[in-house]
Amino acid sequence: MNPKALTFDYFGTLVDVDRGGTLGMAEVLRRLSVETGDSAFDVYLDWDIRNVRLYRGQAYTRYRDVAQQALAAVLDARWPGARRGHALDALADVFLTHLVEASPAHADAVPFLDWAAARYPLMPVTNMDSDLWRRTQLTRYFEHVTTAEMAQAYKPSQAIFALALDRLALPAQDVLHCSLASWADIDGAKPLGMAVAWINRGADTLGTWQPRPDFEFDTLSPVRDVLESLSFTATGETR
Structure with a gap:
C-alpha cells in the first residue's frame, strides 16, 4: 500500500463534536427554560443515539431534517410540553449551529x-x-x-x-x-x-x-x- x-x-x-453538540444542547435547554439535573452532555448523547438510529433506519433524508426529528424526540421524551410555543426548526438551527461551528x-x-x-x-x-x-x-x-x-x-x-x-x-x-x-x-x-x-x-x-x-x-x-x-x-x- x-x-x-x-x-x-x-x-x-x-x-x-461532543463539545460542540453539548454547547448546542445547553443553549436549547436554556432557551426552553428547562431546569434539570441531567447534564447537557447526557442529553446530547441521547440526541446523538436517536439521530443515528433515525438516519440508519430509513430512506435518505437530509441531515438537518433527521437532526430536527431526533431533537423533538429527545425533548418530548424527557420534558413533555417544554417546546410548546417554540418553533422546532429554530431550536434545531440553534443546536446545529453550535454543533458544526463550535466543535x-x-x-x-x-x-x-x-x-x-x-x-x-x-x-x-x-x-x-x-x-x-x-x-x-x-x-x-x-x-x-x-x-x-x-x-x-x-x-x-x-x-x-x-x-x-x-x-x-x-x-x-x-x-x-x-x-x-x-x-x-x-x-x-x-x-x-x-x-x-x-x-x-x-x-x-x-x-x-x-x-x-x-x-x-x-x-x-x-x-x-x-x-x-x-x-x-x-x-x-x-x-
Missing part, C-alpha cells in the same frame, strides 16, 4: 493536516449536509468534500465511499481512510478495498463481526509515521 490520497471522517476524528479541532488534527496537506489530496467523507459542513472550522484544508447529501446515502453505505473514490479519481487501494467511527467507516470503507486507520480516541472495542482496520491508533499523529514509512519503502526517501 502506498496511498495517493487521504480521506477522513470529519466529526469526531478531526474535531471534538474545536482535536489537538493532533491541525499539525497532522498541516503536514498531510502538502503531500496528499485530502477529502472528508461526512454524514453532514454540504452547507453545514462548509460552516465547520477546518474547511481550509480541503478543496473537496463528499457528503451524505451528495451521495443521498449515509455511512456505512458503500455509496458514499464509492462517490468519494469517483471524485478523487482513484481506485480504493490507493486511498487511506482515517476515522473514529468504526461502525460507520470501517464497515463502509473496508468492503470497497480501502485501507482504514482507526483513530480510536475513546478506547472503544470492535464488535465480534466487524472487519478489522489496517491500523489502530489513539490519535492521528502515528498515521504520519505509517505514511512516511510506506513512502520510504516505495521510493527510498521520505515525503
